[in-house]
Amino acid sequence: MSDEVNAAKGPVVNSWNEWDPLEEVIVGILDGAAALTWEVAFEAVTAKEHLDRSRKYHRAHGGKRIEKLHTAPALRELKELVAILEGEGVEVRRPDPIDHARPLVTPLWATQGGNCQANPRDVLIVLGNEILEAPMAWRSRYFEFLAYRKLCKEYFRKGARWRAAPKPAMSERAYDYDWKPGETYVTTEFEPLFDAADMARCGKDIFIQRSHVTNDFGIEWLRAHYGDQFTFHRLEFDDYRAIHIDATFVPLRPGLALTNPDRPMKEVPDVLKKGGWDLVEAPRSTLPESHPWYHSFRWLSMNMLNIDEKRIIVEASEEPTIAFLKDHGFEPIPCRFRNNYKFGGSFHCATVDVRRRGTLQSYF
Ligand code: ABU
Numbered sequence: 001m002s003d004e005v006n007a008a009k010g011p012v013v014n015s016w017n018e019w020d021p022l023e024e025v026i027v028g029i030l031d032g033a034a035a036l037t038w039e040v041a042f043e044a045v046t047a048k049e050h051l052d053r054s055r056k057y058h059r060a061h062g063g064k065r066i067e068k069l070h071t072a073p074a075l076r077e078l079k080e081l082v083a084i085l086e087g088e089g090v091e092v093r094r095p096d097p098i099d100h101a102r103p104l105v106t107p108l109w110a111t112q113g114g115n116c117q118a119n120p121r122d123v124l125i126v127l128g129n130e131i132l133e134a135p136m137a138w139r140s141r142y143f144e145f146l147a148y149r150k151l152c153k154e155y156f157r158k159g160a161r162w163r164a165a166p167k168p169a170m171s172e173r174a175y176d177y178d179w180k181p182g183e184t185y186v187t188t189e190f191e192p193l194f195d196a197a198d199m200a201r202c203g204k205d206i207f208i209q210r211s212h213v214t215n216d217f218g219i220e221w222l223r224a225h226y227g228d229q230f231t232f233h234r235l236e237f238d239d240y241r242a243i244h245i246d247a248t249f250v251p252l253r254p255g256l257a258l259t260n261p262d263r264p265m266k267e268v269p270d271v272l273k274k275g276g277w278d279l280v281e282a283p284r285s286t287l288p289e290s291h292p293w294y295h296s297f298r299w300l301s302m303n304m305l306n307i308d309e310k311r312i313i314v315e316a317s318e319e320p321t322i323a324f325l326k327d328h329g330f331e332p333i334p335c336r337f338r339n340n341y342k343f344g345g346s347f348h349c350a351t352v353d354v355r356r357r358g359t360l361q362s363y364f
Contacts, residue, residue: 013160013354015126017201019253020358021308024091026120026151027082028350030071030343031097033116037062040175041138044186044212045243047295062140063113065101073339074118081313081335081347088307088333093354095120095147104142108171111139117147118343120352122244124148125196127206127230128360130161134196135168137187137213142170155354165221168193179212182240187215194218197244197349199232202251203361205271206232209249211242229360233271239263246348247299250282253309254363256328258282258302271364280328283320293342303346305353307333313347 036042038058046054082092100114115138123144125132131152133145145164156162168174168191179186187193194214200207208219216234223232237248237260249265250258259265261281272279285301287294301321305313314321316334325332337346 010357011129011160011355012158013126013129013131013155014358015201015353015356016128016358016360017203017356017363018251018353019306019309020356022085022088022090022306022353022356024093024353024355025085025305026093026095026124026148026352026354027078027085028116028118028120028343029094029097030066030075030078030116030118032099032101033066033071033118033343034100034113035061035064035066036115036138037112037140039111039139040177041186041212042140044179044181045241047241048181049295050293063101063103063111066116074343077335077337077339078350081337081350084313084333084335085307088311090307093151096150098143098147104139106142106170108169109139113140114143115140116343117144118340119197119345119349120148121246121345121349122195122197124152124352125199125201126352126354127201127226130163131155131354132196133164135165135191135193135218136195137168137170137174137193137215139170163225165194165218165225166192182238185210185215185242186212189215189217192218192221194222195244197246200245200249200251200257202254203363204230205362205364206230207235207245207249207251207269208232209242209245210234210236211244213243231271233269235269236266237263238266244349247302247346250302250304250348252306252312252328252330256280260299260302262299274364276364283318283324285321286317286319287338297341300341300346300349303348305347305351315346 095117104111152162173190198209198214248260248263259279282302285298287298301318310331314332316336322332
Protein backbone atom coordinates (compact mmCIF):
# COMPACT_ATOMS: atom_id res chain seq x y z
CA MET A 1 0.00 0.00 0.00
CA SER A 2 1.39 3.43 -0.93
CA ASP A 3 2.08 6.05 1.75
CA GLU A 4 -0.69 8.23 0.26
CA VAL A 5 -3.27 5.47 0.73
CA ASN A 6 -2.01 4.84 4.27
CA ALA A 7 -2.24 8.51 5.14
CA ALA A 8 -5.82 8.59 3.83
CA LYS A 9 -6.74 5.54 5.99
CA GLY A 10 -5.17 7.05 9.12
CA PRO A 11 -2.62 5.52 11.49
CA VAL A 12 -2.08 1.77 11.20
CA VAL A 13 -1.78 1.49 15.00
CA ASN A 14 -4.30 3.56 16.95
CA SER A 15 -6.02 2.68 20.22
CA TRP A 16 -6.66 5.04 23.13
CA ASN A 17 -9.21 3.20 25.21
CA GLU A 18 -11.09 -0.09 25.58
CA TRP A 19 -14.27 0.86 23.69
CA ASP A 20 -13.71 2.86 20.48
CA PRO A 21 -14.86 1.07 17.29
CA LEU A 22 -12.53 -1.86 16.67
CA GLU A 23 -10.94 -2.19 13.23
CA GLU A 24 -7.96 -4.55 13.67
CA VAL A 25 -7.13 -7.04 16.38
CA ILE A 26 -4.49 -9.68 17.12
CA VAL A 27 -6.04 -12.95 18.31
CA GLY A 28 -3.89 -15.52 20.13
CA ILE A 29 -3.03 -19.02 18.93
CA LEU A 30 -2.30 -22.29 20.70
CA ASP A 31 0.28 -23.79 18.33
CA GLY A 32 3.42 -24.89 20.12
CA ALA A 33 1.91 -24.54 23.61
CA ALA A 34 3.80 -26.13 26.51
CA ALA A 35 2.92 -26.74 30.13
CA LEU A 36 4.31 -23.95 32.29
CA THR A 37 7.43 -24.64 34.30
CA TRP A 38 7.00 -24.17 38.04
CA GLU A 39 8.64 -20.92 39.17
CA VAL A 40 8.18 -18.68 42.19
CA ALA A 41 6.34 -15.94 40.25
CA PHE A 42 3.85 -18.52 39.02
CA GLU A 43 3.40 -19.92 42.51
CA ALA A 44 2.48 -16.40 43.77
CA VAL A 45 -0.57 -16.22 41.48
CA THR A 46 -1.75 -19.78 42.06
CA ALA A 47 -4.94 -20.14 44.10
CA LYS A 48 -4.21 -21.60 47.56
CA GLU A 49 -6.65 -24.42 46.86
CA HIS A 50 -4.61 -25.56 43.84
CA LEU A 51 -1.13 -25.05 45.20
CA ASP A 52 -0.15 -28.65 45.94
CA ARG A 53 -1.77 -30.13 42.84
CA SER A 54 -0.40 -27.39 40.61
CA ARG A 55 3.15 -27.59 41.97
CA LYS A 56 3.18 -31.35 41.49
CA TYR A 57 1.78 -31.15 37.95
CA HIS A 58 4.07 -28.38 36.70
CA ARG A 59 7.18 -29.87 38.30
CA ALA A 60 6.43 -33.10 36.44
CA HIS A 61 5.22 -31.66 33.12
CA GLY A 62 6.78 -28.18 32.83
CA GLY A 63 8.22 -27.64 29.34
CA LYS A 64 6.31 -30.58 27.83
CA ARG A 65 4.20 -29.99 24.76
CA ILE A 66 0.44 -29.77 25.27
CA GLU A 67 -0.94 -32.37 22.91
CA LYS A 68 -3.44 -31.43 20.18
CA LEU A 69 -6.05 -33.55 21.91
CA HIS A 70 -6.00 -31.06 24.79
CA THR A 71 -5.95 -27.91 22.67
CA ALA A 72 -8.68 -29.00 20.21
CA PRO A 73 -11.76 -27.76 22.16
CA ALA A 74 -10.09 -24.39 22.83
CA LEU A 75 -9.10 -24.15 19.15
CA ARG A 76 -12.71 -24.61 18.11
CA GLU A 77 -13.67 -21.71 20.37
CA LEU A 78 -10.88 -19.52 18.98
CA LYS A 79 -12.22 -20.23 15.51
CA GLU A 80 -15.67 -19.11 16.67
CA LEU A 81 -14.18 -15.90 18.11
CA VAL A 82 -12.37 -15.13 14.85
CA ALA A 83 -15.57 -15.76 12.85
CA ILE A 84 -17.52 -13.39 15.12
CA LEU A 85 -14.89 -10.66 14.83
CA GLU A 86 -14.67 -10.97 11.06
CA GLY A 87 -18.45 -11.05 10.81
CA GLU A 88 -18.52 -7.74 12.69
CA GLY A 89 -16.09 -6.25 10.16
CA VAL A 90 -12.90 -6.49 12.23
CA GLU A 91 -9.58 -7.48 10.61
CA VAL A 92 -8.01 -10.37 12.54
CA ARG A 93 -4.24 -10.93 12.68
CA ARG A 94 -2.42 -13.87 14.28
CA PRO A 95 1.05 -14.22 15.83
CA ASP A 96 3.68 -16.63 14.52
CA PRO A 97 3.85 -20.01 16.21
CA ILE A 98 6.79 -20.72 18.50
CA ASP A 99 7.75 -24.13 19.81
CA HIS A 100 7.52 -23.59 23.56
CA ALA A 101 8.47 -27.17 24.39
CA ARG A 102 12.17 -26.28 24.43
CA PRO A 103 14.38 -25.24 27.33
CA LEU A 104 15.01 -21.51 27.69
CA VAL A 105 18.55 -20.60 28.62
CA THR A 106 20.03 -17.17 29.39
CA PRO A 107 23.38 -16.34 31.04
CA LEU A 108 21.56 -15.99 34.39
CA TRP A 109 19.01 -18.78 34.46
CA ALA A 110 17.52 -21.68 32.57
CA THR A 111 14.03 -23.09 32.59
CA GLN A 112 12.39 -26.19 31.12
CA GLY A 113 10.25 -24.42 28.53
CA GLY A 114 8.03 -21.52 27.55
CA ASN A 115 4.30 -21.02 27.59
CA CYS A 116 2.02 -20.30 24.62
CA GLN A 117 0.61 -17.44 22.53
CA ALA A 118 -2.91 -17.66 23.93
CA ASN A 119 -2.69 -14.26 25.61
CA PRO A 120 -1.21 -11.52 23.43
CA ARG A 121 -2.76 -8.92 25.82
CA ASP A 122 -0.08 -9.69 28.41
CA VAL A 123 2.79 -9.05 26.00
CA LEU A 124 1.70 -6.08 23.88
CA ILE A 125 -0.22 -2.88 24.46
CA VAL A 126 -1.21 -0.14 22.08
CA LEU A 127 -1.13 3.27 23.71
CA GLY A 128 -2.15 5.79 21.08
CA ASN A 129 -0.04 5.27 17.97
CA GLU A 130 2.63 3.23 19.72
CA ILE A 131 2.81 -0.52 20.11
CA LEU A 132 4.80 -1.44 23.22
CA GLU A 133 6.34 -4.79 24.19
CA ALA A 134 6.10 -5.42 27.94
CA PRO A 135 9.13 -6.75 29.88
CA MET A 136 6.99 -9.55 31.47
CA ALA A 137 7.86 -11.08 34.84
CA TRP A 138 7.91 -14.86 34.40
CA ARG A 139 10.94 -16.61 33.04
CA SER A 140 8.73 -18.98 31.06
CA ARG A 141 7.29 -15.96 29.20
CA TYR A 142 10.62 -14.22 28.52
CA PHE A 143 10.68 -14.90 24.78
CA GLU A 144 6.96 -14.69 24.00
CA PHE A 145 7.45 -11.32 22.28
CA LEU A 146 9.20 -13.11 19.39
CA ALA A 147 5.86 -14.40 18.09
CA TYR A 148 4.69 -10.82 17.47
CA ARG A 149 7.85 -9.44 15.90
CA LYS A 150 6.68 -9.98 12.31
CA LEU A 151 3.52 -7.99 13.02
CA CYS A 152 5.38 -5.26 14.92
CA LYS A 153 7.86 -4.86 12.07
CA GLU A 154 5.00 -4.58 9.61
CA TYR A 155 3.22 -1.93 11.70
CA PHE A 156 6.50 -0.04 12.14
CA ARG A 157 7.16 -0.03 8.41
CA LYS A 158 3.65 1.36 7.89
CA GLY A 159 4.32 4.26 10.23
CA ALA A 160 3.56 3.05 13.76
CA ARG A 161 5.82 3.77 16.72
CA TRP A 162 7.22 0.51 18.07
CA ARG A 163 9.05 0.26 21.39
CA ALA A 164 10.17 -2.51 23.73
CA ALA A 165 10.47 -1.80 27.45
CA PRO A 166 13.92 -2.69 28.88
CA LYS A 167 14.34 -6.45 28.80
CA PRO A 168 14.74 -7.59 32.42
CA ALA A 169 17.51 -9.85 33.65
CA MET A 170 15.04 -11.90 35.75
CA SER A 171 17.88 -13.01 37.99
CA GLU A 172 17.16 -14.19 41.52
CA ARG A 173 17.19 -10.52 42.60
CA ALA A 174 13.93 -9.89 40.71
CA TYR A 175 12.01 -12.15 43.12
CA ASP A 176 11.31 -12.17 46.84
CA TYR A 177 11.13 -15.81 47.83
CA ASP A 178 9.74 -14.76 51.22
CA TRP A 179 6.80 -12.76 49.88
CA LYS A 180 3.74 -12.75 52.13
CA PRO A 181 0.52 -13.49 50.23
CA GLY A 182 -1.87 -10.56 50.60
CA GLU A 183 0.82 -8.36 52.15
CA THR A 184 3.79 -8.18 49.80
CA TYR A 185 4.51 -9.08 46.19
CA VAL A 186 6.78 -11.72 44.75
CA THR A 187 8.44 -9.24 42.39
CA THR A 188 11.02 -6.90 43.92
CA GLU A 189 11.99 -3.42 42.73
CA PHE A 190 15.31 -4.59 41.29
CA GLU A 191 14.34 -3.73 37.70
CA PRO A 192 11.23 -2.53 35.80
CA LEU A 193 8.66 -5.31 35.35
CA PHE A 194 5.13 -5.25 34.02
CA ASP A 195 2.71 -7.28 31.98
CA ALA A 196 0.69 -5.17 29.56
CA ALA A 197 -2.55 -6.69 30.88
CA ASP A 198 -2.12 -4.82 34.15
CA MET A 199 -3.27 -1.66 32.35
CA ALA A 200 -6.80 -0.47 31.54
CA ARG A 201 -6.90 2.45 29.09
CA CYS A 202 -9.36 5.33 29.38
CA GLY A 203 -7.89 7.96 27.04
CA LYS A 204 -5.53 10.27 28.92
CA ASP A 205 -5.98 8.21 32.07
CA ILE A 206 -4.47 4.75 32.34
CA PHE A 207 -5.20 2.55 35.36
CA ILE A 208 -2.35 0.24 36.26
CA GLN A 209 -2.31 -2.43 38.92
CA ARG A 210 0.66 -3.13 41.22
CA SER A 211 0.58 -6.92 41.10
CA HIS A 212 2.84 -9.96 41.27
CA VAL A 213 3.90 -9.23 37.68
CA THR A 214 3.96 -5.41 37.70
CA ASN A 215 6.22 -3.56 40.11
CA ASP A 216 6.55 0.13 40.98
CA PHE A 217 9.74 0.41 38.94
CA GLY A 218 7.73 -0.75 35.92
CA ILE A 219 5.07 1.91 36.59
CA GLU A 220 7.83 4.53 36.99
CA TRP A 221 9.31 3.46 33.65
CA LEU A 222 5.94 3.85 31.90
CA ARG A 223 5.42 7.31 33.45
CA ALA A 224 8.87 8.43 32.30
CA HIS A 225 8.43 6.93 28.84
CA TYR A 226 5.06 8.55 28.11
CA GLY A 227 5.64 11.84 29.97
CA ASP A 228 2.61 14.15 29.90
CA GLN A 229 0.76 12.19 27.22
CA PHE A 230 -0.89 9.88 29.77
CA THR A 231 -1.53 9.85 33.51
CA PHE A 232 -0.89 6.43 35.04
CA HIS A 233 -3.05 5.81 38.12
CA ARG A 234 -1.57 3.11 40.31
CA LEU A 235 -4.18 0.80 41.78
CA GLU A 236 -3.94 -1.98 44.34
CA PHE A 237 -6.64 -4.50 45.09
CA ASP A 238 -7.30 -6.82 47.97
CA ASP A 239 -6.21 -9.88 45.99
CA TYR A 240 -3.44 -12.10 47.33
CA ARG A 241 -2.77 -13.54 43.88
CA ALA A 242 -3.01 -10.26 41.92
CA ILE A 243 -2.14 -10.64 38.25
CA HIS A 244 -3.62 -8.48 35.46
CA ILE A 245 -6.31 -5.86 35.88
CA ASP A 246 -8.69 -7.25 33.27
CA ALA A 247 -10.73 -9.45 35.59
CA THR A 248 -10.62 -6.93 38.43
CA PHE A 249 -11.33 -3.41 37.14
CA VAL A 250 -12.85 -3.25 33.66
CA PRO A 251 -13.89 0.03 31.99
CA LEU A 252 -16.76 -0.74 29.58
CA ARG A 253 -17.48 2.70 28.09
CA PRO A 254 -17.06 6.34 29.14
CA GLY A 255 -18.60 6.66 32.60
CA LEU A 256 -19.01 2.94 33.38
CA ALA A 257 -16.55 0.41 34.80
CA LEU A 258 -17.02 -3.05 36.28
CA THR A 259 -15.50 -3.78 39.66
CA ASN A 260 -14.82 -7.16 41.23
CA PRO A 261 -16.78 -7.72 44.48
CA ASP A 262 -14.13 -10.16 45.75
CA ARG A 263 -11.23 -7.79 45.05
CA PRO A 264 -11.98 -4.35 46.52
CA MET A 265 -9.74 -1.46 45.54
CA LYS A 266 -7.45 -0.67 48.47
CA GLU A 267 -7.47 3.09 47.89
CA VAL A 268 -9.69 4.86 45.39
CA PRO A 269 -7.61 7.32 43.34
CA ASP A 270 -8.71 10.99 43.17
CA VAL A 271 -9.66 10.65 39.53
CA LEU A 272 -12.35 8.08 40.44
CA LYS A 273 -13.48 10.04 43.51
CA LYS A 274 -14.50 13.00 41.35
CA GLY A 275 -17.74 11.25 40.41
CA GLY A 276 -19.05 11.07 36.90
CA TRP A 277 -18.17 7.38 36.55
CA ASP A 278 -20.39 4.55 37.77
CA LEU A 279 -18.34 1.76 39.29
CA VAL A 280 -20.65 -1.23 39.25
CA GLU A 281 -20.01 -4.67 40.75
CA ALA A 282 -19.72 -7.40 38.14
CA PRO A 283 -22.24 -10.26 38.35
CA ARG A 284 -20.84 -13.53 39.64
CA SER A 285 -19.79 -16.16 37.16
CA THR A 286 -21.88 -19.21 36.35
CA LEU A 287 -18.72 -21.35 36.47
CA PRO A 288 -19.71 -24.12 38.91
CA GLU A 289 -17.79 -24.33 42.17
CA SER A 290 -17.15 -27.96 41.30
CA HIS A 291 -15.12 -26.84 38.25
CA PRO A 292 -11.53 -27.98 38.87
CA TRP A 293 -10.14 -24.46 38.32
CA TYR A 294 -13.03 -22.49 39.87
CA HIS A 295 -10.76 -20.58 42.24
CA SER A 296 -8.46 -19.44 39.45
CA PHE A 297 -10.88 -18.69 36.68
CA ARG A 298 -14.26 -17.62 38.06
CA TRP A 299 -13.65 -13.92 37.32
CA LEU A 300 -12.76 -14.44 33.69
CA SER A 301 -16.47 -13.70 33.20
CA MET A 302 -15.37 -10.02 33.40
CA ASN A 303 -12.70 -10.51 30.76
CA MET A 304 -14.64 -9.32 27.71
CA LEU A 305 -13.77 -7.55 24.47
CA ASN A 306 -15.54 -4.40 23.28
CA ILE A 307 -16.12 -4.08 19.56
CA ASP A 308 -17.42 -0.61 20.31
CA GLU A 309 -19.38 1.19 23.04
CA LYS A 310 -22.34 -1.14 22.51
CA ARG A 311 -21.17 -4.46 21.10
CA ILE A 312 -19.20 -6.59 23.52
CA ILE A 313 -18.07 -10.21 23.28
CA VAL A 314 -19.00 -12.24 26.37
CA GLU A 315 -18.74 -15.92 27.32
CA ALA A 316 -21.93 -17.64 26.14
CA SER A 317 -22.72 -19.38 29.44
CA GLU A 318 -22.39 -16.22 31.56
CA GLU A 319 -26.14 -15.46 31.57
CA PRO A 320 -26.05 -13.00 34.52
CA THR A 321 -23.30 -10.98 32.80
CA ILE A 322 -25.23 -11.05 29.52
CA ALA A 323 -28.38 -9.83 31.32
CA PHE A 324 -26.36 -7.13 33.10
CA LEU A 325 -24.94 -5.89 29.80
CA LYS A 326 -28.40 -5.75 28.20
CA ASP A 327 -29.76 -3.84 31.22
CA HIS A 328 -26.98 -1.30 30.73
CA GLY A 329 -27.72 -0.74 27.06
CA PHE A 330 -25.07 -3.02 25.51
CA GLU A 331 -25.55 -5.51 22.70
CA PRO A 332 -23.69 -8.56 24.06
CA ILE A 333 -22.33 -11.05 21.54
CA PRO A 334 -22.09 -14.50 23.19
CA CYS A 335 -19.20 -16.77 22.22
CA ARG A 336 -18.15 -20.05 23.83
CA PHE A 337 -14.66 -19.76 25.34
CA ARG A 338 -14.42 -21.78 28.56
CA ASN A 339 -11.94 -24.26 27.15
CA ASN A 340 -9.55 -21.37 26.65
CA TYR A 341 -9.61 -20.56 30.37
CA LYS A 342 -7.03 -23.24 31.09
CA PHE A 343 -4.57 -21.26 28.98
CA GLY A 344 -5.03 -18.37 31.41
CA GLY A 345 -7.52 -15.98 29.87
CA SER A 346 -10.71 -15.08 28.11
CA PHE A 347 -11.54 -12.59 25.33
CA HIS A 348 -9.59 -9.59 26.60
CA CYS A 349 -6.50 -11.68 27.33
CA ALA A 350 -6.73 -13.48 23.99
CA THR A 351 -6.64 -10.27 21.94
CA VAL A 352 -4.79 -7.01 21.39
CA ASP A 353 -6.70 -4.19 19.79
CA VAL A 354 -4.26 -2.75 17.29
CA ARG A 355 -6.57 -0.19 15.74
CA ARG A 356 -9.74 1.44 17.02
CA ARG A 357 -11.33 4.44 15.34
CA GLY A 358 -10.87 7.30 17.79
CA THR A 359 -8.65 9.99 19.24
CA LEU A 360 -7.09 10.89 22.55
CA GLN A 361 -9.68 12.26 24.96
CA SER A 362 -10.09 12.91 28.62
CA TYR A 363 -13.01 11.05 30.20
CA PHE A 364 -12.70 12.35 33.75
N1 ABU B 1 -5.65 -11.86 32.77
C1 ABU B 1 -6.29 -12.88 33.53
C2 ABU B 1 -6.67 -12.43 34.90
C3 ABU B 1 -7.27 -13.54 35.67
C4 ABU B 1 -7.74 -13.15 37.04
O1 ABU B 1 -7.45 -12.06 37.52
O2 ABU B 1 -8.44 -13.93 37.68
